[in-house]
Amino acid sequence: MGLIEDTVDSVEPLKPEWFYRASLHLDSLAKPKGSLGKLEEFAKRVVAITESERPNLDRKAVFVLAGDHGVTQENVSAYSREITYLMVYNFLRGGAAINVLARHVGVDVFVVDMGVDWVFDETPGLIVRKINRGTKNFVRQPAMSFDEAKRCIETGIELALDKIREGYNFIALGDMGIGNTTSSAAVMCVCTGLNPKDVVGYGTGVDYETWKRKVRVVETALSIHNPDPSSPVDVLSKVGGFEIGGIAGIILGAASKRVPVVVDGFVSTAGALIALGLCRAVGEYMFFAHRSAERGHGNVLSKLGFTPILDLDMRLGEGTGAVLAMSLIEAGVKIYNEMITLKEVSTLSL
Structure with missing residues (x-):
């Protein structure tokens, strides 16, 4: 096969379990569930695309x-x-x-x-x-x-x-x-x-x-x-x-x-x-x-x-x-990676 056919064959559909993992993590963060709207959706999809629990979009x-x-x-x-x-x-x-x-x-x-x-x-x-x-x-x-x-x-x-x-x-x-x-x-x-x-x-x-x-x-x-x-x-x-x-x-x-x-x-x-x-x-x-x-x-x-x-x-x-x-998608990923969870908030003190 040629390059086009080989490339097409290597593209896989995104796996639902990665969306599920991303949703669980986002819902655990220090905010009401779904309150960051589309930013959360961007993060979920990037997690599913990269199949990484800590996706990086730095380059x-x-x-x-x-x-x-x-x-x-x-x-x-x-x-x-x-x-x-x-x-x-x-x-x-x-x-x-x-x-x-x-x-x-x-x-x-x-x-x-x-x-x-x-x-x-x-x-x-x-x-x-x-x-x-x-x-x-x-x-x-x-x-x-x-x-x-x-x-x-x-x-x-x-x-x-x-x-x-x-x-x-x-x-x-x-x-x-x-x-x-x-x-x-x-x-x-x-x-x-x-x-x-x-x-x-x-x-x-x-x-x-x-x-x-x-x-x-x-x-x-x-x-x-x-x-x-x-x-x-x-x-x-x-x-x-x-x-x-x-x-x-x-x-x-x-x-x-x-x-x-x-x-x-x-x-x-x-x-x-x-x-x-x-x-x-x-x-x-x-x-x-x-x-x-x-x-x-x-x-x-x-x-x-x-x-x-x-x-x-x-x-x-x-x-x-x-x-x-790009800046908005990356913002969603940073929310996913950098926000602390509600559980962590409960341990904070002044």
């Missing part, structure tokens, strides 16, 4: 995967594709929103070139895993070959495994790529059966006429290519993006090693759908960071039955919502 990483999209030829974005490589340089210099928020939360940022239409000459700090210099325009031809789609996912798995071997134990996902909300919307429509009008959003802030064009572009691509929803690799190859496939692979790789993953917003959710299509069990290892202001994200999460942690009207991407959610 946090966010991957920002970048790739260009041929569908920008259809004028679906407010920005030119050159912004993709310029933002990569910005990430590496520490001047983007994700850098600021990652520093705030204590998360290491790893920038990955999955398919930027630019040659980065010996750029310090950049992880180059370029599949190709941007996808094809999927209105005219498939976004990528089937082999390229598999390579995207395999690359993501390898990225996750590399960082886990380095000691990282908590992973967040981010993206950068002009045109990627159009690709993401197409992936979401195939995987959920939702209508493009209920999924396609305003992306980088396009006007109403451009939004209508984006809807037509997605409708046309789905009609021409007829992606098979039962084959996530087929969906990715026909209407996806290199960074979307990479995100799917990171989720699979992290889950195979019992490492919790935080999915950011619209584009990261498209990658999550590819991962879920390959391995339904990975859903238990994912935390959905926030409900994006991007049109349709809430519809997709509702369809899947996932509840996002935050709702801050954010729609930037980059992993910005994911690192903020």
Whole structure:
């Protein structure tokens, strides 16, 4: 078997007994039962994911995967594709929103070139895993070959495994790529059966006429290519993006090693759908960071039955919502690890 199949086979469903153990411990702490709400739920799931009675999330990483999209030829974005490589340089210099928020939360940022239409000459700090210099325009031809789609996912798995071997134990996902909300919307429509009008959003802030064009572009691509929803690799190859496939692979790789993953917003959710299509069990290892202001994200999460942690009207991407959610999940784990029990309180004295 190949890397994807081996990884999928190694992802195990979470065991109920670990939730039970975590619940017993949380209920013994110096507080009314369940009084910390979702923070307690986060802690229970991390305990079950890691199968540890003292889980540790001290090494946090966010991957920002970048790739260009041929569908920008259809004028679906407010920005030119050159912004993709310029933002990569910005990430590496520490001047983007994700850098600021990652520093705030204590998360290491790893920038990955999955398919930027630019040659980065010996750029310090950049992880180059370029599949190709941007996808094809999927209105005219498939976004990528089937082999390229598999390579995207395999690359993501390898990225996750590399960082886990380095000691990282908590992973967040981010993206950068002009045109990627159009690709993401197409992936979401195939995987959920939702209508493009209920999924396609305003992306980088396009006007109403451009939004209508984006809807037509997605409708046309789905009609021409007829992606098979039962084959996530087929969906990715026909209407996806290199960074979307990479995100799917990171989720699979992290889950195979019992490492919790935080999915950011619209584009990261498209990658999550590819991962879920390959391995339904990975859903238990994912935390959905926030409900994006991007049109349709809430519809997709509702369809899947996932509840996002935050709702801050954010729609930037980059992993910005994911690192903020990381801080809350880690807070829940610290409550679990560091609070004393009611029994211990009874022995205290001034």
